[in-house]
Amino acid sequence: MNTKPATSLPTRRVGPFEVSAIGLGCMNLSHAYGQPPAREQAAALLHRALDLGVTLLDTAALYGFGGNESLLGELLAGQRDRYVLASKCGMQGVDGVRVIDGRPETIKATCEDSLRRLRTDVIDLYQLHRWDKSVPIEDSVGALADLVRAGKIRSIGLSEVSATTLRRAHAVHPIAAVQSEYSPWTRNPEIAVLDACRDIGAAFIAFSPVGRGFLTDTVLDLATFDARDIRRAMPRFSAENHAANRALLTQLHPIATAAGCTLAQLSLAWLLSRANHIIPIPGTTSIAHLEENMAALDVTLSAAQLAHIDQVMAPGAVKGGRYSGQNQGEVDTEEF
Template sequence: MTPALPQRRIGAFDVSAIGLGCMNLSHAYGQPPARDAAQALLLRALDLGVTLFDTAALYGFGSNEELVGEVLAPHRHRFTLASKCGMQGVDGTRVIDGRPATLKATCEASLKRLRTDVIDLYYLHRWDRQVPIEDSVGALADLVREGKIRAIGLSEVSAATLRRAHAVHPIAALQTEYSLWTRNPEIAVLEACRELGTTFVAFSPVGRGFLPGTLRDVSGLDAKDIRRAMPRFAPVNYAANLRLLDGLGEVAREVGCTLAQLSLAWLLARDEHIVPIPGTTHIAHLEEDLGAVDVRLNAAQMARLDTLIHRGNVAGARYNAATQTEIDTEEF
């Protein structure tokens, strides 16, 4: 019998309070795991009660959707399926394209790769600034009416863009990076989500491997690891950031959990409308992450964490200048 994890709400769906970001299994952090290992991790997540699986057309330029479809299609009734459009691989190059015709064609291709008739939650992965957000969301609304997707999400957008989109069609979820060391959503988006009834889905909730404290030396990152281009992972900045973990470790020991669990528990305690989606390639890490649902932080511990790590003492920007131009989130 599938163990029960605490549930949270995304649109019409009840999902596990912690979902699974599937990107790591095909994309972004260097050499992905072997196919059989990736398959085993997805099935283990399902067995542990994870009911939100998050993929995208971009991840592995379609191969991640193929993996998720191959492994999880036989269990389709047991989980909420999320994918994304608007950013994908074209002839080996990452392209942002929010034109309605492109989004609809991407959806058709994703449905085939995912081996399903309908995608539960379909995000606009990036807002293409050359296309009004109303036009892109209008195309997704057409897909809802056609029965090809059930709910619409947005990724890496501001509160103002969320409101414009929501005026066209209800936005069930907004996804962006949020963790102890990335606080940008606190500027405006979290409050906008509360006002509109939009669930906030937090990606990279353990800081792209920083917050668990196991990545001590960034010099050994794979040549294709996207963190190599992120200022926070530049050697000088990273060395400074590692010092922040000492204080976090003290809190984790006091609570009786790991640093990864502490980071996820902090997010879960921030608000009931937040759903973190950590990603991993290791079953042991998956099991550790899900253990965060049993961690309880009191008000004093939450305040202490906010004092120990915040935007004022994290060294380095979230993205480099080129990537920053592609996103619409508020910046400090």
């Protein structure tokens, strides 16, 4: 098993920035998977990430309904020059309810709130968390372009959009990145948006690159999920689908063993091999897992191993949708 922490990380490009080839998704520190870690644990994780050379930190107004941005602002005070800061707008908490709102005035107001919480005067990459389909994408991106001109943000990203929507947005203002779910068990970016990103020079930021924990083969008993864990509502994690999907992991274990890596590192190395504009952002609350993830940069998979992963995890092999019906209707991604 490869557990050597990375000390000098390779980089990839997001807009005008060179960032570590694996970033850190910060959602887990405040949101989505049950009880968040104690403040001291979150601080230790963030500081260890910076010490390892992680230079892309990703948060959002939604996470913890502003709490995640506040956490980063507080815990990383005085260290702003050590990382590229990515956050998101267009989906946030309003009176305790998650709301998608891409109106220009809302985007601009959310940005001001985020800047205050993050204790910074500029956000490096500001992403539209969801396209509000009641608002033309051109209008939402136009508001983001206004924020660039005002010096509030440095570059623009989109999340969970199709290639068609990306191209419409890019016609208004250059798009530096698209962020969507991508891993061996979520292959839909390969339909079109990965190529569209390459064509326009945008990075592709892959969230949930280890399948919300599934691809680590540590999600064994669904009954242990916290009542607030978002995976409870995801069809792939239903009892029937989870059992069928775990059968796929039995075919990945020998590949990881032959490569001398963990299953998490196998997925991350697979992602990094797909294209040079892909940047995974695994999230974790564990320093041990953080170090394991970063050590994936030392893993090299052979062409035969990559082809074997592709075969095992081919589109259609995984049972169940990645979102519930309502949440699936909120995204704009191509689907197999």
